[in-house]
Amino acid sequence: MKAISSVLFVLLFSCFCRVSAQTSQASAEDRSLDGASSSRHERVEERQEQKKKKKKKKNDKKEGARFTFADHPSFRMGTAVRLNFEARIESYARTPTNAIGLDQPHVAFASPRFGVTGDFLDRRIEFEVSRDPSEGPGEWKDVFVNLRRSRALELTGGRFKVPFGREMLTGRSNLDFVYRSFAAEALSPGRDVGVMAHGRLYRDHLKYQAGYFGRDGDNARTTQTRGARDTVAARIVFAPFASKSDALGSLELGTAVALSRLDTQLGLRGVTVLGDGVFFDRVYVNGRRTRTGLEALWESGPISLSSELAIVSDQRNGMGFESNDLPGVKAAAWYVAGTWVMTGEKKHGRVDPKRALFQGGAGAFELAARLEGLRFDDVVGTALRGNGDRVTTLGLNWYLNRFVRVQPNLIIESIHDPQNSPAPSRQGRFISGIVRFQFTL
Numbered sequence: 001m002k003a004i005s006s007v008l009f010v011l012l013f014s015c016f017c018r019v020s021a022q023t024s025q026a027s028a029e030d031r032s033l034d035g036a037s038s039s040r041h042e043r044v045e046e047r048q049e050q051k052k053k054k055k056k057k058k059n060d061k062k063e064g065a066r067f068t069f070a071d072h073p074s075f076r077m078g079t080a081v082r083l084n085f086e087a088r089i090e091s092y093a094r095t096p097t098n099a100i101g102l103d104q105p106h107v108a109f110a111s112p113r114f115g116v117t118g119d120f121l122d123r124r125i126e127f128e129v130s131r132d133p134s135e136g137p138g139e140w141k142d143v144f145v146n147l148r149r150s151r152a153l154e155l156t157g158g159r160f161k162v163p164f165g166r167e168m169l170t171g172r173s174n175l176d177f178v179y180r181s182f183a184a185e186a187l188s189p190g191r192d193v194g195v196m197a198h199g200r201l202y203r204d205h206l207k208y209q210a211g212y213f214g215r216d217g218d219n220a221r222t223t224q225t226r227g228a229r230d231t232v233a234a235r236i237v238f239a240p241f242a243s244k245s246d247a248l249g250s251l252e253l254g255t256a257v258a259l260s261r262l263d264t265q266l267g268l269r270g271v272t273v274l275g276d277g278v279f280f281d282r283v284y285v286n287g288r289r290t291r292t293g294l295e296a297l298w299e300s301g302p303i304s305l306s307s308e309l310a311i312v313s314d315q316r317n318g319m320g321f322e323s324n325d326l327p328g329v330k331a332a333a334w335y336v337a338g339t340w341v342m343t344g345e346k347k348h349g350r351v352d353p354k355r356a357l358f359q360g361g362a363g364a365f366e367l368a369a370r371l372e373g374l375r376f377d378d379v380v381g382t383a384l385r386g387n388g389d390r391v392t393t394l395g396l397n398w399y400l401n402r403f404v405r406v407q408p409n410l411i412i413e414s415i416h417d418p419q420n421s422p423a424p425s426r427q428g429r430f431i432s433g434i435v436r437f438q439f440t441l
Contacts, residue, residue: 071402072441083118086130087441088173095433100276100422113141124148128160141191152199162189162217163196163209163235164256166295166308167335173440174349176304176366177395178409179273182333182374183310186268187291189217189231189258204242210234216260216289220268224282228260228289237295250299258291267314267329270376272413273391274432277422279415280376280387285329287315299348302341309334327380335372339397342367350440356401366397375416388416407436 065077075083094106115130126146132139144158161169165188167181179185196211213231220227237254262285270280294309310333316326342365345351355361375388395409415421415428423430 079122088113089439099426099430181335183308187310190219207237225266231260233258252297254295256293260289285314287317330377333374337370339368364399368395
């Protein structure tokens, strides 16, 4: 009898413990349900999206040769061959700016840019070939091949952008403003011929680019100077919260450096935003050119914030009267920018309207604002004094659909030294208006 009682007691006690454990677990889950429901929902959506991508990839492998039209006219042959045919057509309309002597409106039609991008063998080999006649007769923009070993290591060779400056590395179709900032247009290198290694590490927390280029980019070359040579450039972008799904998940912080060699030639100059005047002229430089940059980007829902700082220092070795070294020429540019998609679409580069014009809506509307500056220091040993330009730009991006965008911009400029500006009678201050009509295929 005692044995039976002991067995019954053990069974009852076990059942009680199990029920208590389940009750405690259920209570804990109930207490955390409200706080975790959104995160759990996001993880479910992410898993579903990954499943869709895997399923699509399997279906792509099974399908034969075909033409498609999603974002671009494309040719597909499973995952072995993919070709995308791209184009961009732009026109500009500028309002009069009496302060600088521009009394009539000006309209310009840019030559179209055409290109082909593609990949072979399940994206192990990628390429791009694009040409922009508006840049000059027979001007090739990007001509390169990319070999993908893994996410951690890819190799690119040909003509492409030197890895320096976030905005400079952003395609024109994805720019928030009609023109690039001073940090990108004046102090970043641009495109050149070279080789580069790049990749993503630590689950996309770290992205790197490092390469060698024959010269230091198109932005440094004009009819007056050929720019520097033998450029070594590196860029690192750190995403500290990349694995998180909260508002900080898109935050990116980056830095870049580029070293080049100068051979007794004219250096950089300061030009107003729309090229109306020169506020700092070129001087001869010789030695090493050093570019350093910092960048930051954050996007969350319909909002984005971005910022950059770029500094360029050119040596003047052996350029004194007795072949002694002179102090170098230094320039610094910065900007802070923000955008807000008023119609609620998610901001990630170019906006894709939820309801396009003539398709149940009016498209997507985005407000944009940017404050920026470019400053050149005094050049010791010459009569050239330092000067700078401070610019405020207010803009609106109207995305009629995924292909067409209208961009009006109001540009307010203020030159530090009015006598070296296109508006000396207005104390170096003037306002310009410009609208860009852009079709991107």
